[in-house]
Amino acid sequence: MPNWETPLNEKNADAGADRRTQLRDRLIDIAQETVAAQGLDGLKARDLAAAAGCALGAIYTAFHDLDELILRVNARTLARLELALDAAFVDAEAEQALEAMARAYLSFARKEEPSWRALFEHRLPPGAPVPAWYADDRNRLFSRLDAPLAQLLPGKDATARAALAHTLFSAVHGVIALGLEEKIAETPPKLLDEQLGVLIRLLAAGLMMESARLI
Amino acid sequence: MPNWETPLNEKNADAGADRRTQLRDRLIDIAQETVAAQGLDGLKARDLAAAAGCALGAIYTAFHDLDELILRVNARTLARLELALDAAFVDAEAEQALEAMARAYLSFARKEEPSWRALFEHRLPPGAPVPAWYADDRNRLFSRLDAPLAQLLPGKDATARAALAHTLFSAVHGVIALGLEEKIAETPPKLLDEQLGVLIRLLAAGLMMESARLI
DNA sequence: AATTCGGCATGAACACCGTTCATTTTCTTG
DNA sequence: CAAGAAAATGAACGGTGTTCATGCCGAATT
Incomplete structure (x- = not known):
């Protein structure tokens, strides 16, 4: 369990969280383009990771599911x-x-x-x-x-x-x-x-x- | 390529075709029940074969695709x-x-x-x-x-x-x-x-x- | 500065999917 | 009855989303 309650006094205390949201946004961007070009069925975890330049497992550190990612993409479409x-x-x-x-x-x-x-x-x-x-x-x-x-x-x-x-x-x-x-x-x-x-x-x-x- | 053009003079000349349509109907029946109970996503080739008492590959002797089977089920729904x-x-x-x-x-x-x-x-x-x-x-x-x-x-x-x-x-x-x-x-x-x-x-x-x- | 330590990214591995095809089995035929 | 063709079989293939033991790296401590 990470020490969320007591962020240290450093200036980049939650640099991890920053990188997390950065990865989130990048994944949503790419997924959005993929869905726009090829539809929902064109969205594959491995292709997404390759396009984002991250590991396959990294997707699941940013989102619980691909479903959650899709909901984010759909929210942008809305x-x-x-x-x-x-x-x-x-x-x-x-x-x-x-x-x-x-x-x-x-x-x-x-x-x-x-x-x-x-x-x-x-x-x-x-x-x-x-x-x-x-x-x-x-x-x-x-x-x-x-x-x-x-x-x-x-x-x-x-x-x-x-x-x-x-x-x-x-x-x-x-x-x-x-x-x-x-x-x-x-x-x-x-x-x-x-x-x-x-x-x-x-x-x-x-x-x-x-x-x-x-x- | 089977010899469709010249059915032999036997009484059960196209027994194969009969069993084929029999299997087709049975598969459609079971698929229809499955879709009615669990929706489209509940339809799995292996479960279907098990329920029909046939081999997995037998499905593909009756239908080209699962898609074709689904269209048949949908036709019945229509x-x-x-x-x-x-x-x-x-x-x-x-x-x-x-x-x-x-x-x-x-x-x-x-x-x-x-x-x-x-x-x-x-x-x-x-x-x-x-x-x-x-x-x-x-x-x-x-x-x-x-x-x-x-x-x-x-x-x-x-x-x-x-x-x-x-x-x-x-x-x-x-x-x-x-x-x-x-x-x-x-x-x-x-x-x-x-x-x-x-x-x-x-x-x-x-x-x-x-x-x-x-x- | 060296050393421990903890947390996180990693990608091989897992479970499951539809589909295929070499093999076996079955049946027809000469 | 033997020989061959035809058909059924299910292990294997390529693909999927998801997990988790592993190793890495950065921070805290001595």
Whole structure:
């Protein structure tokens, strides 16, 4: 058991910890590039160690699992996705904001398809709980829809709005996920653009009606 | 290369082929049970051979791959799903039929969650084409929506209707998939029921408006 | 400064995976 | 019944993630 409690008075008391986080970051960087280029299945412990210039076992001094490393990579992907959604968020009309975010989501999925797929392909071992920091990162995604929905449905309370945000996001995700999935249908890009527009038009019409009913 | 072209005049000329298909069916049966109980990851070649009472190599006399076996298992799952959707298809009002099918889809996903997940978790090796027989089985799913949509939108042509069916199915699938995905949100069952209802109400309202516009 | 000592990086080794193929076994055939 | 072809077998292969006895190195002590 290391002497964590009494760090010595040296200036580089926890130099070991520094090198640890340095290695962590380097491994996450490389894993991120690997996943972006070859998908989750392209991530191999030995290749990763070779690319990072460290020993195979060193990976397991920085992370408990490869799963933990993958969650870190996915967290970064989520952060990039948030940035992409925010960039699309023109706070003009609520309806247009929702459409812009849906289009941005499709655009991101296309541009970073392997990384985006990794968000949903990865499963932790059965019984392993999702780390709180990852759940938070993910929940922030849905909250992006909150402001437009509040504008569109002022009568709804916050929890109902959060549930609706989740539902709308899931619906858009479903269309995009199955549309990009070549195994399911191989939808031509133009058709997918069009069908996403159809979905949004249908949902928007429904929201308008909902809004009218609540008034 | 076996002498397929000239089966001999014996009564059990192709006894080998019979035993082959017999073994195939037995392996699919066992794999189906395994996937239903433990998910795709629970399917191991050695366990499968042991359960079937055959040699490890015998699996590869019946199937080229484990992937091929998995596709067969998934095809059976698709067939059961089709049955479940058909059972829910009360051909009364189109809107109610669509809702009933969505509810039946959620019910099936809950009752056979590991098998249902296997439909979407499984990926064939990169570059491998999807067998035509599997693509057909999958396309039949969407076609279930065609009749209600035709009733609801008589103006739309068949290809547009097929695309719309695909879109609606995908949206419902997205809500159910992310709702059942504990990694994403752990939606309480009652809330998921409710949100599926919300989605259907929104989409139905949109379809009504679409229908009105087309007339 | 020499010497001990403790903690950490190391990569060979382990358990397990899907897949193959030399060997054995089985069956058909002349 | 013998000879040959055909098919089943499971040990072996190459690959995976993970572990842990080993040796190294830097710090503390005499």
